[in-house]
Amino acid sequence: MASASKNSGAPECLTARRVRPAAASHRSQALVVGILAFFAAITVATTLGIIGMLIFESSGFFLNSTQPIELKKFLTGTVWNVGHITEAGKLEYGIWPLLSGTFRITAVAMLIALPLGLVTAIYLSEYAPRRLRAILKPALEVLAGIPTVVLGFFAVMYITPWLQNLGDFRTFNSASAGIAVGILCLPLVCSLSEDALRAVPQSLRDASYGLGGTRFDTTLKVVVPAALSGIVSAFLLAIARAVGETMVVALAAGSTPVFTFDPRLPSQTMTGFIVERFQSENVVPGTVDYYSIYAVAITLFVITFGFTLVGQWIRRRYREAY
Amino acid sequence: MPHPDRPLINDAVRKAKNQLFLVVCLLASSLVLVVLVFMLTTLVRQGGGHISWRFLTSYHHDDNPAASGILPAMAGSLVVCLICAAAAIPVGIGTAILMEEFRPKNRTVNWLHQLVQLNVNNLAGVPSIVYGILGVTAFVYMFNLFGVIEANKTPQFEMGARRYYQVRTIAKEYVWIPVQDKNERTIRIEQPCRALTVQGEPLELQVIERGAPPPSDPADLARTVYRGSVASIFNQHRFFYAHLPFGTSVLSAGLTLALVILPIVVISTQEAIRAVPGTLREAAFGLGTTRWQMVRTVVLPAALPGIMTGTILAMGRAIGEAAPLLAVMRGVISNSAAPANLMENSATLPVLIYGWAQDENKGFHDLSAAAILVLLVLLLLMNATAIFIRYRTEHNTRN
């Protein structure tokens, strides 16, 4: 492309009022590219910053000379008991109570978001008449744009009392938070899956109809399998979103780190722990407590990053198939 | 849609399945609408009645929902979002231009290029609370490079502060004395000296002994202090007042939010740029432009509506984000005025909603719903702008 300007002798840009010498144009271009590269470097620096910070600070947790926490104990322990004042009971750092809290809420959320989101996406892409689409799509967009703290408020004020009417649910419980997180992930699942479904060529559908399939057969046996990779990646990204969700769990799930599978009990998730620490405490750098935030954060980061990475990879890899 | 009518043995079953699935689909998708409508109506019912002029113009009073309002939180949200926009938009758009228009041919550079792309995609999936931690480490404490901000010391690295000593006159009012040495936190007034009233009028400060009869004229009272009175330093901060580290401030919060929305800005800008037809670019090259001239004069103007739409939507994400702000600004909700400079801590709308929702005083729950309504209206306005821009462009291109 650069050759184009070489050939034309004195270049003149489309709306420029005066003619600039080629060398000057190229010099200014080099300057601009330099600035743009600097901007791009900021995005890379953000990632490196996150990773570097997490590794550096959590090393204070695992390699601390006075009170080292064994990595094995951290990864397999089932009691999480932290506190500012050391004489107040013993401190235990086993990540599983927090992990189980996160997984319980994610599981409830996915039970709601995945089937509902997928079915809605199928409906939108295969069945919905144009007029219904014109209502559903904006509704989903509005739902996607609602701040998470609003859903948290909704969970505490409405979902929890409703659940407590149904059964023996605690004031703070994982189910309520899970339902709200599910609502939150639904638009994401829906729009990503719909993209995948729409990318399936019409010819495949026509072939199915030609063989006598009903629309249901076509959808279930042809379109969905063809779009499966896209749907799987949508699911993975939704899981990553649910794992990293903070405000809903901070409001509705409580602050009890407990290792259980009962969704009626309160739970503290990894994100909930981080936010509670930052809010309830002037985090004092240098204490084990302070480093524990980073140890939890690095676990959270690795999990969400893993899901996102795989999800993105599948998405990119298979989107180009058609 | 072609639907061959070929009789089969299980035709009836298959058709029934088809119908059943349609019903399931309808139920599932109507559930989305039901949830949305239910949420909005309950919010309006709970909070609608609490929105009043007083609500919009007062601040949070502990234990007194009837007098509480959202003014500082709205101002805080605005300032934080503006800082965020000022940081994220240029960087995001710049990165997107580099990604889309300056694809290198060189192998290693190209590899770097792809790395940046991969990186941006993955940054979008990082939980916002992790950005919050990054914000605390990188902006609030600045990796502990500059020490901590002490409550009764002058920060070492700062700008935008004007300093005065304030000393109490016999009239119990305070007058100001300009500061010579900023490390001298207090001085004792032993001699008459020049000072300023709060109105900024110069005056000659008189000194009398403790126990001596005070002057009878009230005007004199206001310019007389007892010998040995302590004048203590205070900072008058300009709006751009800043110190290192940034501490728990709106500047830290804005920059943290900028990191949160950066990937969104980049990705949406990339999509907008990609939508510009290649023919336009070729036409520009045909006229002999350099690449940057082409981008500046052809691609950016054509992609502008798309960029603005994406950017506004990203700002919508920023204004509703609470988790990173909870970490960076420690969930403060009780400031009584809008932040007056970059280094002040402030409530923001989402954090206020969070704080009120957690308050045990039921009155605050209703206020929380009302604040949510305000936030949703703000979001709606932003989205409407985005949709309007999109509509305008579609309209223009059709003509």
Place this chain on the structure above:
Amino acid sequence: MKRLSVLVLFCLVLGACEKPPATQPGGTSSTGDSRKAGETDSGTAASSLRGKIDIQGSSTVEPISNQAKEKFNVKFPGVQVTVGRQGTGNGFSVFGKRESDISDASRPIKKKEADECLKNGVTFIELPIAYDGLTIVVNPKNDFVKQLTLDQIRKIFREGGATTWKEVDESWPDKPITLFIPGTGSGTFDYFLEVVGKDGDGEAPLRTSGANVMPSEDDNLLVRGVSGDEFAIGYFGYAYFEANKEKLKCVPVVHPETQKGVTPSRQTIESGEYSPFSRPLFIYVNAESLESKNEVLEFVEFYLDNAQSIVDAARYVPLPAELYARVREHLESRLTGTHFLTAEGEARHGALADVYRRENLVQAQK
């Protein structure tokens, strides 16, 4: 080109708007000042005092400091007061690093904390400001708990104690006890540990983790937890109970000597009859801030001058006037150090009026 300029303008406007509206004209300071003064003078006789005060610490004391702040700001609108509520222990750790001017505390300073202050050269003045009765609450639907003895309380809250109500008393239902307790960074927890965790034969840890324990530094969450769970029990400062009376039921505690169940109230707390859970609340003032910041001096003087009404408004129990006079005297003479540690670094116990004397004052030991 036009569109490009729109883009640039868009960015510029966004960038420019970053400046908050309170922009002062760039000229001499006097112009800006006169405008500001005009604002404040137009209302009541507002003082021209300016500055910033940072208060951190106990969530139990926070309502009192907040009341003080609200009242103070009516007269001194130019002073920006921040009141945090991260817990006494967290408050002291910040206080010891000079990050706050005043530390709210629901228990006296500990030796470790005082040492930290000494190490960093932070001297402080200890000012008791109110009484609190640590109140044990259950759900209003709970009709089996009529009163609790100290032994029963120990069973409920200690590690390895009872996990169901039946284990505490045979006649009570066989349901798990859910605990809503202040976080371990709070002074209320420390005080409770002091009373419940210790007895004649030593110290026992309290339950702070497990499926049925929810610790939080935010007393509001505890109130909501107990009011939403029929078999819950919790404790916090008296003011939070006062403010949420209709949602909670408070449990009378059997006095260790008289064997009579005593309900916390203003009278029983002030008289010391509500024992052993009535306690004094404090503010600790950084002496250096007091000397070098006129706004801190004004605030603390205002705090003590109006202590009675401030404490009342915050729903706590004011100290007797005689004690306030003594507190004021300590402030006037800038008596630094704590009364609650002996010269050997041991904790000093006893009624506030007996301990808070000049001769008991010690600086912490290295």
